[in-house]
Amino acid sequence: MNQREKEEYLREYAILKAQGKPFFPYIIVKDGVMMIVVIGTIMLMSLTLGGELTAKADATTTTYAPRPEWYYFWAFELLKVIKPPELVGLATVGIPTIAMILLFLLPFYDRNPERHPLRRPLATTAGIFVISAMALLSYLGAEAGAPSQVNIDPPASIAAASHEDQVRWEAGRRLTAQSGCGGCHKIGPNGNDGPGPPLTEIGDRLKEGAIRETMINPTLPMPSFRELGPEALDEMAFFLSTLKSSGAAEGGH
Ligand code: HEC
Known part of the structure; x- marks a missing residue:
C-alpha cells in the first residue's frame, strides 16, 4: 500500500465512521437477537424432532469401530490417505496445527491491499484448494461404508x-x-x-x-x-x- 492509497483509505474510513452507528448497543443487540433465534431453533428442533442416540457406551468392548461425526469426515479420511504409522502424528496434530498457525499469522504475511478475489490469485487458489480438498475428503468419508455394517448382497x-x-x-x-x-x-x-x-x-x-x-x-x-x-x-x-x-x-x- 503506497502513501496515496493509504490516505485515500483513511479518508474513506473517516467518512464511513461519521455515518455509522456505535458498536454498543446497535451491533450487540443485532448479534444478541440472532443468537437467541439460532439457539431457540436448535432447542425447538431437539424438542420436536429429538436427537438420535446410538448404542450405550461399553467400556469393555475391544472391537469398537469408531466413526466421527460428519463434519469430521475430512479429518478422518486424511488419516486414511496418510497411511504410514510414522506419519499419523503429522495427519492428526501436525497438519491442523500448521493450518492454525498459518491462519493466525495471516495478517502478517498477507499484506496485499487488493480485495477482489480475481486480483488475489494465490490466496484464491489456496482457498479453493483447501475447500475442495475438505469437500472431497468429506464425501469419501461419508461414502466409505461404516465398519459396523456389512453392505454385501447375497451371491x-x-x-x-x-x-x-x-x-x-x-x-x-x-x-x-x-x-x-x-x-x-x-x-x-x-x-x-x-x-x-x-x-x-x-x-x-x-x-x-x-x-x-x-x-x-x-x-x-x-x-x-x-x-x-x-x-x-x-x-x-x-x-x-x-x-x-x-x-x-x-x-x-
Ligand atoms: C483387532 C483386529 C482384528 C479384529 C477385530 C478381527 N480380526 Fe481377523 N485378523 C486380524 C489380523 C491382524 C489377521 C491376520 C493374522 C495373521 O497374521 O495371520 C486376521 C486374520 C483373519 C482371518 C484369516 C485371513 C486370511 O486371509 O488368512 C480371518 C478369516 C479373520 N481374521 C476373520 C475375522 C472375523 C470374522 C472377525 C470378526 C468376528 C475378525 N477377524 C476380527 C485382525 C482382526
Missing part, C-alpha cells in the same frame, strides 16, 4: 439356495457386522483396511471350517470370538465362506 448361489440358507446367510452377515470385524478387516465396501487382511474374497482362501477356527484361535492381534457361541460362529463362518471373487458360493448345507 447368486445364496439367492438360489433354500430359504433356510438365506436366513443363515443373513444372520451371519448381521453378526459379522455387529462383532467388530470391520474394525480390522475390509469386507466389501465396509470396514478398515487393516491391520487384518481384507475378507471380501475370504471364501477363495479359506474353507468354512478354517474360518470358524480362525475366529476361535486367531493369530494376535486378532481377538478370539469364542464367546460368541457355536451357533453365531457357524453362521458367521457360513456367511464369510460364501464371499468369493467369482461371486459363486457353495451354499447348500
Whole structure:
C-alpha cells in the first residue's frame, strides 16, 4: 500500500465512521437477537424432532469401530490417505496445527491491499484448494461404508439356495457386522483396511471350517470370538465362506 492509497483509505474510513452507528448497543443487540433465534431453533428442533442416540457406551468392548461425526469426515479420511504409522502424528496434530498457525499469522504475511478475489490469485487458489480438498475428503468419508455394517448382497448361489440358507446367510452377515470385524478387516465396501487382511474374497482362501477356527484361535492381534457361541460362529463362518471373487458360493448345507 503506497502513501496515496493509504490516505485515500483513511479518508474513506473517516467518512464511513461519521455515518455509522456505535458498536454498543446497535451491533450487540443485532448479534444478541440472532443468537437467541439460532439457539431457540436448535432447542425447538431437539424438542420436536429429538436427537438420535446410538448404542450405550461399553467400556469393555475391544472391537469398537469408531466413526466421527460428519463434519469430521475430512479429518478422518486424511488419516486414511496418510497411511504410514510414522506419519499419523503429522495427519492428526501436525497438519491442523500448521493450518492454525498459518491462519493466525495471516495478517502478517498477507499484506496485499487488493480485495477482489480475481486480483488475489494465490490466496484464491489456496482457498479453493483447501475447500475442495475438505469437500472431497468429506464425501469419501461419508461414502466409505461404516465398519459396523456389512453392505454385501447375497451371491447368486445364496439367492438360489433354500430359504433356510438365506436366513443363515443373513444372520451371519448381521453378526459379522455387529462383532467388530470391520474394525480390522475390509469386507466389501465396509470396514478398515487393516491391520487384518481384507475378507471380501475370504471364501477363495479359506474353507468354512478354517474360518470358524480362525475366529476361535486367531493369530494376535486378532481377538478370539469364542464367546460368541457355536451357533453365531457357524453362521458367521457360513456367511464369510460364501464371499468369493467369482461371486459363486457353495451354499447348500
Ligand atoms: C483387532 C483386529 C482384528 C479384529 C477385530 C478381527 N480380526 Fe481377523 N485378523 C486380524 C489380523 C491382524 C489377521 C491376520 C493374522 C495373521 O497374521 O495371520 C486376521 C486374520 C483373519 C482371518 C484369516 C485371513 C486370511 O486371509 O488368512 C480371518 C478369516 C479373520 N481374521 C476373520 C475375522 C472375523 C470374522 C472377525 C470378526 C468376528 C475378525 N477377524 C476380527 C485382525 C482382526
